Amino acid sequence: MAELSKNDEQQDATPNVSEVDVVEARTEDEAVDAIEAPAERGEPILQVRNLVKHFPLTQGILIKRQVGAVKAVDGISFDLYQGETLGIVGESGCGKSTVAKLLMNLERVTAGEIFYKGQDITKLSGRALKAVRRNIQMVFQDPYTSLNPRMTVGDIVGEPFEIHPEVAPKGDRRRKVQELLDVVGLNPEHINRYPHQFSGGQRQRIGIARGLALNPEIIICDEPVSALDVSVQAQVVNLMERLQDEFNLSYLFIAHDLSIVRHISDRVGVMYLGQIAEIGTDEQIYDHPTHPYTQALLSAVPVPDPDAREHRERIILTGDVPSPANPPSGCRFRTRCWKAQDKCAEEVPLLAIPERFQGSDSPAAHESACHFAEEKDVVHAA
Amino acid sequence: MTIIEDAVPATRHTDDERTPLLEVRDLHVEFHTREGVAKAVNGVNYTVRAGETLAVLGESGSGKSVTAQAIMGILDMPPARIPKGEILFRGQDMLKMSGEERRKLRGARIAMIFQDALSSLNPVLTVGYQLGEMFRVHLGMSRKEAKAKAIELMDRVKIPAAAARVNDYPHQFSGGMRQRIMIAMALALEPDLIIADEPTTALDVTVQAQVMDLLAELQREFNMGLILITHDLGVVADVADKIAVMYAGRIVEQAPVHELYKRPAHPYTRGLLDSIPRLDQKGQELYAIKGLPPNLLRIPTGCAFNPRCPKAQDICREQVPDLMPVTERDGGELPGRASACHFWKETIHG
Numbered sequence: 001m002a003e004l005s006k007n008d009e010q011q012d013a014t015p016n017v018s019e020v021d022v023v024e025a026r027t028e029d030e031a032v033d034a035i036e037a038p039a040e041r042g043e044p045i046l047q048v049r050n051l052v053k054h055f056p057l058t059q060g061i062l063i064k065r066q067v068g069a070v071k072a073v074d075g076i077s078f079d080l081y082q083g084e085t086l087g088i089v090g091e092s093g094c095g096k097s098t099v100a101k102l103l104m105n106l107e108r109v110t111a112g113e114i115f116y117k118g119q120d121i122t123k124l125s126g127r128a129l130k131a132v133r134r135n136i137q138m139v140f141q142d143p144y145t146s147l148n149p150r151m152t153v154g155d156i157v158g159e160p161f162e163i164h165p166e167v168a169p170k171g172d173r174r175r176k177v178q179e180l181l182d183v184v185g186l187n188p189e190h191i192n193r194y195p196h197q198f199s200g201g202q203r204q205r206i207g208i209a210r211g212l213a214l215n216p217e218i219i220i221c222d223e224p225v226s227a228l229d230v231s232v233q234a235q236v237v238n239l240m241e242r243l244q245d246e247f248n249l250s251y252l253f254i255a256h257d258l259s260i261v262r263h264i265s266d267r268v269g270v271m272y273l274g275q276i277a278e279i280g281t282d283e284q285i286y287d288h289p290t291h292p293y294t295q296a297l298l299s300a301v302p303v304p305d306p307d308a309r310e311h312r313e314r315i316i317l318t319g320d321v322p323s324p325a326n327p328p329s330g331c332r333f334r335t336r337c338w339k340a341q342d343k344c345a346e347e348v349p350l351l352a353i354p355e356r357f358q359g360s361d362s363p364a365a366h367e368s369a370c371h372f373a374e375e376k377d378v379v380h381a382a
Numbered sequence: 383m384t385i386i387e388d389a390v391p392a393t394r395h396t397d398d399e400r401t402p403l404l405e406v407r408d409l410h411v412e413f414h415t416r417e418g419v420a421k422a423v424n425g426v427n428y429t430v431r432a433g434e435t436l437a438v439l440g441e442s443g444s445g446k447s448v449t450a451q452a453i454m455g456i457l458d459m460p461p462a463r464i465p466k467g468e469i470l471f472r473g474q475d476m477l478k479m480s481g482e483e484r485r486k487l488r489g490a491r492i493a494m495i496f497q498d499a500l501s502s503l504n505p506v507l508t509v510g511y512q513l514g515e516m517f518r519v520h521l522g523m524s525r526k527e528a529k530a531k532a533i534e535l536m537d538r539v540k541i542p543a544a545a546a547r548v549n550d551y552p553h554q555f556s557g558g559m560r561q562r563i564m565i566a567m568a569l570a571l572e573p574d575l576i577i578a579d580e581p582t583t584a585l586d587v588t589v590q591a592q593v594m595d596l597l598a599e600l601q602r603e604f605n606m607g608l609i610l611i612t613h614d615l616g617v618v619a620d621v622a623d624k625i626a627v628m629y630a631g632r633i634v635e636q637a638p639v640h641e642l643y644k645r646p647a648h649p650y651t652r653g654l655l656d657s658i659p660r661l662d663q664k665g666q667e668l669y670a671i672k673g674l675p676p677n678l679l680r681i682p683t684g685c686a687f688n689p690r691c692p693k694a695q696d697i698c699r700e701q702v703p704d705l706m707p708v709t710e711r712d713g714g715e716l717p718g719r720a721s722a723c724h725f726w727k728e729t730i731h732g
Binding site for chain 1: 441442556557558559586587588589590591592594595613614615616617618619620622639640643653654655657658659663664667668669670671672674675
């Protein structure tokens with residue numbers, strides 16, 4: 001199965017952004033119908049277009065005036081296909097968690113659209129929005145703060161049913177919750193326990209069970225394993241992969257651990273300062289990166305092989321990530337880039353297949369936002 | 383920096399080949415809690431020589447940080463207690479020293495870098511003041527001299543425009559820069575030994591690479607001993623000379639870095655290495671160590687790893703395995719290698 005889908009991708013070199021099939025819905029009922037319609041495997045289920053989120057910076061106490069904005073997300077577009085895992089990597093402050101919040105409709109977008117099955121969820125309200133929310137769930141990073149310490153596991157996992165009673169009628173809920181606990185590998189008899197009676201890995205399983213409760217189609221995972229011990233991370237990653245097959249889920253997997261992202265993702269997007277620097281299949285990004293930032297990021301990851309340390313070519317970036325309130329002109333990476341030229345300060349590079357690779361079927365022909373994109377194999381330097 | 387030698391005459395140049403810089407012998411640390419006694423460290427032995435990097439690898443609760451805090455003498459006692467053990471610094475047992483003697487070593491001869499730079503720096507004092515404090519307290523310098531020294535140090539750790547930033551407060555620096563200030567502070571008095579407790583865990587990978595590079599460079603320059611405490615198998619592979627793997631308060635395996643990655647001699651180490659996602663495993667299940675790290679109030683009898691170990695036999699549940707030297711199949715020596723597993727032979731030689 002996994003092999004099949006890989007071949008498909010190579011044949012048509014899936015463009016990152018497809019045409020949006022907007023579904024016109026005049027009434028709420030029509031919108032709900034469109035949302036409830038089953039999605040076909042391999043179809044784009046979530047289409048993000050020019051998404052922007054600026055957080056205003058204000059000054060003054062009585063008379064507040066806006067003096068600027070933190071440009072957390074500044075114009076990103078991507079598709080999430082049914083049944084795939086799209087990994088998003090980037091350093092802290094690059095806006096990856098803000099993207100997650102926007103997709104969950106937890107923050108209002110400043111501009112841009114998010115289409116879920118052809119419906120722009122940023123404009124929905126009422127029953128239609130509720131239906132969308134049922135289908136997009138989230139698993140949070142920190143299993144210690146994302147579970148209410150005063151609620152039992154049964155209440156935590158069963159709480160979504162209070163809001164969406166149509167999924168599980170009242171009398172059936174306890175059984176349903178126990179089923180969910182069993183699915184994520186917890187003992188169903190522990191339904192009356194409190195979060196503090198569980199370890200970090202078990203708590204993350206509770207968070208995953210809560211995310212699964214409403215049979216969603218998409219799960220947004222924001223750093224789901226980074227707070228866990230090394231020996232437990234693999235358990236949770238395995239669980240998430242198993243659940244994806246079992247329930248036909250699409251994942252947006254946000255993380256900074258590049259090796260785990262590669263393991264779980266079909267496609268990977270690299271973010272820098274609120275924009276996507278490069279996006280492609282895991283093989284294209286990891287083995288044939290063309291954006292200097294991706295190359296630096298990959299080369300900086302410590303490799304768990306002491307023999308590699310002598311031969312490995314490392315690109316050590318100088319300086320820190322600039323403030324998103326005042327990003328550099330032109331290409332945002334130019335202040336830390338070793339290839340930067342005058343052109344980079346003047347012209348914003350667009351996220352597109354670089355000209356030199358256009359029409360080529362090499363794996364380097366994927367979208368990269370760099371004027372001087374060229375291939376550099378950093379991982380196999382050993 | 384010759385002044386330092388006069389002020390701290392003690393032992394700096396008496397480094398003879400036989401006495402290691404630091405030797406921890408059979409160290410035990412326990413915490414008295416309301417629920418009982420938590421045995422955080424249960425008989426740890428290790429040595430560090432000048433210029434050497436020892437990586438202590440372990441998960442949370444394995445006792446790696448508590449051991450470091452015991453060496454630094456910064457454990458809160460009570461609730462902590464050290465019922466047994468010796469910590470020899472250049473042959474002298476620090477646990478038997480007076481508070482005054484230890485204070486002279488701490489910071490000057492042995493320094494520590496903490497994980498979270500933001501909470502380890504005082505937010506209401508400028509970084510220049512905090513860096514200069516080392517020189518004022520230990521060497522009795524004047525404020526002006528101390529500030530000049532602080533600027534020199536900030537230059538050393540490559541903070542741009544050090545002279546202009548010396549009066550800035552910690553919150554005005556980025557995470558990577560703050561960690562550099564922590565390193566500068568640890569280096570201030572040119573210690574013989576640095577203990578770095580997860581120094582890059584809170585940093586992004588590109589910044590982590592910068593900071594680790596800097597640390598390694600300064601270590602070479604000053605020929606310091608370095609104890610690097612971490613859970614990251616990648617960072618360890620990049621910088622360590624030798625590794626001690628800890629589990630439930632004990633060292634379960636010790637080995638030179640190349641050996642450990644090639645041929646682990648303990649099922650726990652093997653499990654950790656196997657659970658790293660590898661390229662050829664794409665689309666397959668990752669190897670996962672089953673179960674959870676043990677509760678320190680109720681460490682399993684026998685080998686603490688036995689409930690999670692795929693090789694566990696009856697003997698593992700009954701008898702605590704000693705840390706034994708590991709040899710080649712034909713009995714040939716493997717210097718520096720040891721494993722605390724009843725079945726190390728099967729583990730290493732397959």
